[in-house]
Amino acid sequence: MGAGPHLTARMGAGPQYNSASGGWPPFDSTYGAGPHCNTCYISAMTALPATFQNWFHSKGWSIHPHQQDMLDRADAPSLLLIAPTGGGKTLSGFLPTLIDLADGTHEGMHTLYISPLKALAADIKRNLTTPVEEMGLPITIDERTGDTPATRRKRQRADPPNIFLTTPESLALLVSYEDAPRMFKGLKRVVIDEIHALAESKRGDQMMLALARLQTICPDLKRVGLSATVEDPAAIAHLMARHPDPCEILLADPGPAPDIQMLRTEEAPPWSGGGAAYAIPAVLEEVRRHNTTLIFHNTRAQAEIFFHNLWLANDDSLPIGIHHGSLDREQRARVEAAMVRGDLRAIVCTGSLDLGIDWGDVDLVIQIGAPKNVKRLVQRIGRANHRYNAPSKALLVPANRFEVVECVAALEAVLEGTLDGDPRGQGPRDVLCQHILITACAGPFDEDVLYREFKTAGAYTSLTRAQFDACLDFCATGGYALRAYDRWQRLIQRPDGHWQLRDPRAAQRIRMNIGTIQDTDTLKVRMRRNRGGKPLGEIEEGFAATLTPGDTFLIGGQIVKYEGLRDMTVEVSRDSAKKPKVATFMGTKFATSTQLSDRVQQMFTQDSWPELPPHTAEWLRLQREVSQLPLPGRLLIESFPHDGRAQTAIYGFAGRNGMQTLGLLLTKRMEELGLNPLGFLATDYATLIWGLDQIDDPAPLFDRAAIEKGLETWLGGNAVMKRTFRASATIAGLIERNSPQARKSGRQATFSSDILYDTLYKYDPEHLMLDVTREEAMRGLVDFGRIEEMLDRVEDRIDHRVLSRVSPLAAPLMLEMGRVPVKGAAEEKLLADEAARLMETSGLAQITPAPSHKPKWRVGY
Amino acid sequence: MNGCEFSLQGARLSALGSGALWWPEEALLCVSDLHLGKSERMVRRGGAALPPYETRDTLERLEAVINACQPATVVCLGDSFDDLGAALALGQEDRLWINRLQAGRRWVWIEGNHDPGPVDLGGSHLAALHIGPLAFTHIAQATAVGEVSGHYHPKAALHARGRTISRPAFLIDTARVIMPAFGTYTGGLRSETDVLNRLMQPAAQAIMTGKTPVALPMPR
Known part of the structure; x- marks a missing residue:
């Protein structure tokens, strides 16, 4: 592997991306079908001024119908454009601004642009500057994100640019200043890019509250939202409207249907796990056959492992990079720049690359692991191709046998154009x-x-x-x-x-402390100082705590050795170990959507599965023979002995978080019933519980009243609630992430937010923050809604199969990671055992309990 | 009594699961770093308004230990109040509560860096207290022998089969014991930290608090 997969050192002669267009999404004269407008009143066509027409002509472009449409409706109080990636969306948003500013009479800020990603703001600035310079327009443009230096920020407040590009967090900060009315004076339009990415998050809620504030300062402010294809445009329109004013929706032509296939390999995928290492040769082959490939993973840890394995197999030394949110900013920027230049043949990435940045000539998207929900899959595929009229090309790579089924179900959903999504309640x-x-x-x-x-x-x-x-x-x-x-x-x-x-x-x-993005406590990782001290990225504090000097782990695609902790920074050195640990990062463990789960269960009703590869079809057939497949509207439960324990698999299809909660509630219920559960684990479709006693009749376990009661008492002390509380209390300002006195090496002054939760729960159970926490957890990590949905779905229709050994469908569960022991007496025992062992090994056991009874121990004092 | 016994300079002591230290021979109970009134101090200084229940919770737990041990002497080892203002701001109910706990026994407030001056509550106020072979003081001195101190809020972490269990802990060796913080709103300083490493002898132990206090080699 030589010097390791360092991008700069490894840049091959990749195909050059022709950026003559200045990076603009291409315009297309052959674009046919007109836009659909669901509030169809037609206003007069707004003609493009000559300067603009000439510029378009000089590029050989003509205006897209939906761009013209946006221009015609520039006076609407709110306007939402739904267009596929590459449809010239951003220019649609800016065209009215550029035309309005062309005469140079406007003073101060005219248009505020908000994007969910800092990188996107920088990208747009670059792309806007090209036409502004080429047409010689008197327009000033500047960006402001968390990365903008203080001097430039100051200047922006004193002398705001005509077009101001920023993120929701920076906007929230700006409206907190006393001089906000002065800075935003004259503001006419706000353009919210990739609004779909903000629509279901607290970031979006915060942004809209900040806009409400701006709207009070600038009553004539017009809102424009730009969104990728979404299932429910009305929901986004509702979010971005200035109520009670309406928000019009413009639907651009969705373009040709995407070309998506599942990767079929000779070798069968493994029974469990998410690494997809088996597919590395096939993936490399695809990278070779395409110009630029994006390889998406659901988690950062998986991306790291995959990248590592890819490099071990990369005999041709293809230039391949890695990009995820825990890498150092500089390193990410380097990858981004190389990507734009067209120097990279592939990027292994996570959701941090999910948004509409113009990355150049991407012609293939590979999704590793099941695409937990279809909506995200489609957006990722949208990244594949910025040529508006060519179909996007994507390949799904199931990481294990069950995901083969899930991938096929997702493919069907994409082809039918049904995107999933659950309605969101009132803002938090x-x-x-x-x-x-x-x-x-x-x-x-x-x-x-x-x-x-x-x-x-x-x-x-x-x-x-x-x-x-x-x-x-x-x-x-x-x-x-x-x-x-x-x-x-x-x-x-x-x-x-x-x-x-x-x-x-x-x-x-x-x-x-402004912001709604929750970082887990992370520590920076850098090379040990005498070797340059290069920052590499971040790891979770919890993971850092498990490291002892000499341990190796993966970060940014390289293996490093843990040297020690200094000033709250993890110091590492290079290492050539073969089997590193994998750094854990804040879990992006998405749950499989309700809709996808339903489709999978629907597939189980088929007589045979010609659409599945033989290895997977055979697996399902065997399951049907030995036991049965889970059926829609029923709940399959299998009980069998394994590993000397009584095992029970419950196929609830309630998504990972829901199944996790179900595991906690059921084991608690089993304890009450004297069934001695020892532990459980949960996947998106099943919960496996093991214990000392076999379950003869599962029906009493699913007594709804008992489960709901169990939930109430359980909520009091569990880690999920505490984590949720920590997030909400931080956003609400009860816990400060940052304080003017920066934290020093010692930390005894700070105490765990768990203590606050316990104290509130004990003395003030009706407090607002506990109410907010409960509401959050129910629709988030606890996901009790999915369990209720499951109970509604199956009522008392339980299929309980008692088997003599593990079933084919349950077998993969045996290999899953993430076993949760049932707590309580167990932890005290674990602690006592381990402490006794340590005392014994260290020799201290011999001198306990009375060290000072033996004077010879008073050495050195 | 639910404690882990050890001896320091001939004094037989018991580290209780609650984080208090019990000396049966002298019927002496010692608690450290109560930090009463912490939430009041934070909000007074412009911070967040934390749930104002930590004084009540700390006193409840202190009362439980006092009821169980029936000590003749109670030593609060410094930082009993988050600052002197917090002591002044204690509510009437909390003052009466402390008075009740003090009734019929000797009560010593050792001064700490957070509460260096006397407080207008019963009991005596001392920089340090010497009884037999032991010296009770807030901050450990490297050269002291037979010293009981607090200040650092030590905690210890143990990795057992993939799980990390971290709890407030007593650190003990032949010369001293450093006590965990007893107050509800207190964090911990890991035993691996340099300053604790320097203070403690190589063969030092940590006694983790909890339902059953557990002794282990001090994690370094």
Whole structure:
């Protein structure tokens, strides 16, 4: 492997991407079908000014119908364009701005552009600059993200550019400044790019609250949303509208259907796991046959392993890079630049590359592992091809036998054009609390005005006054049943009734903690200082804690050796070990969607499976013979002995999080019933429980009332709730991620958020933050909704099969990682055993319990 | 009593699972770093308004240990209050509660870096307390022998079959014991940290708190 897969050192002579067009998505004169407008009123065509027409002509382009449409509707209060990737979406958003600014009379900011990714903002700036310079337009453009240097930020506030490019977090920060009204004065349009990527997240909720604020400052502000293909455009329109004003939707031609296939290999995929190492030769072959291939993984850890294996097999030294969110910014930037130049033949990546950055000549997308939901699959495929009229090409690589079934089901869903998605309820209140604090930073506010402002944001149109008041009370006093802090309220009411910060210095702390993206506690990793100290990326603190000096692990595609911890930085050196550990990163463990799960179960009803490869069809046939397949509307449960334990597999198809919760609830219920469960594990489709006693009748376990009661008591003390609480409490401003006194090496001053959760749960169970946590967990990590959906679906139709040995469908479960022991007495015993062993091994056991009884031990003192 | 016994300079001591130290011979109970009023101090200084229940929770646990041991002397080993302002700001109910706990026994507030001055609550206020072979003080001195101190909030972590269990811990060797923090809103400093490594002898042990206190070689 030589010097390791360092991009710069390994750059081969890849095909050159012709960037003569300045990186603009291509325009196409043959583009046929017109756009569909669902609120069909036709306004007069707005003609393209001569300068623009000439410029288009000089490029040999003509305007897309939906671009013309956007131009015609430039006066709509809100406008949402749904267009496939590569459809010239971004220019559609900017064309009215460029035309409006062409005469040079506008002063200050005209258009605010918001993108979910910093990289996208930088990309757009580059792409906008080309036509502006070529047409000689008097337009200033600048970007601001977390990476922008302080001096430039200052300049932007003093002298705002005409077109301002930013991210939701930077926008939230900007509206927290007292001078926001001055900075945004004259703002006419806001363009939200890739809004689908923000639509179902707290980032999107925060962005829309910030826009509500801007709209108060600039009442004539027009909103434009640009979205990739989505299942429910109306939901996005609802989110981005300024209520009660409507939001029009423009649907561009979706383009030709994508060409998606499943990779079929001679070798059968393994029974379990997510690495897909078996497919490496076939994947390399595909990379060779295409110009540029994107290889998507569902998790960062999988991306690392795959990249590592790919390099070991890369005999031709094809230039291949890796890109994921835990890598050092500089390293990512290098990969991005190489990609744009067309220097790379493939990039192994995760969701950090999911969005519409113009990466050049990508002609193949490979998805490793089942695409947990179809919507994401389609968006990834959309990345494949920026030639608007050519079909996108994609290859699915199932990582294990079950995923073969899931991939085929996903393919059918794509071909039928049915995208999945579950409706989202009211926007979360932790974001609301943060926005109240942000508002207070900008200056005194009137609560009635603020409440009305919040109600104009789509996610909060149904917000009740009582809910709002509770959030405001939380921000002002902490909202505790015990009113202990009345002297020290964070927000106080002035004589005129307006609210303001008690201590203006608090604004700095609040601003430092703006944002809704939850980082787990990570530590930076760098090469040991005397070897240059190059930053490599980050690993989770929990993973770092398991390392002892000499351990090796993978990061950024290279194997490094753990040397030690210095100033909260993990120091490593290069190592040539063959079998490294894999650094864990914040889990991107998506659950399989309801719709995909249904499709898989539907497939199980078929008599035979000609669409599946023989190895997989045979597996299902065998399962039918030995036991049975799970059927829609019924719940299959298999009980069998294995490994000297009584095993029970429950095929609930409720998604990973739901099945995990089911495992916790069922084992708890089994303990009550004296069935001695020892542990369980969960996958997207099944929960496997093992214990001392066999289950003869599973029906009592699924007693709905008992499960719901179990949930209530369980919620009190479990780790999932604590994690969810930590996230929500951080967003709401109860826990500060960053404080003006940066943390030093010692950490005894900080204490775990778990303590706060336990304390609140014990003394103030009705507190707002606990309510928010419960709501979050129910639709997130606990995913109890999916369990309820499962209980509704099966009612009492349980198929219980008692087998003499493990069934074909259950066999892969035996190999799954992530076993959860049933806690309680077990942990105390584990601790005692391990401590006793250590005392024995170290020789300390002989000197316990009374070291000082033997004076000879007082050496050196 | 649910404790892990050891001796220090001839004094037989018991490290309790609650994080308190019990000296039966003297009927002396010692707790360290209560940090009462922490949430009040944080919000006063412009931080977040944490749930204001840590004083109540700490006193509840302290009361439980006192009821179980019935000590003649209680030593609070410093940083009993998050600062002197926090001591002044204690509610009437909490003051009466502390008075009740103090009734009929000797009560010593050792001064800590957070609470260097006397407080207007019962009990005596000392920089250090010497009884027999032991010296009770807030911050460990490298050269001291027979010293019981707090300040660092030590915690120890143990990896057992893929799981990491981390808990507040006593650190003990032949010269000293460093006590874990007893207060509800307190974090911990890992035993691997340099300063703790330097203070403790090579053969030092950690006693992890919890349902059953467990002794192990001090993780370094």
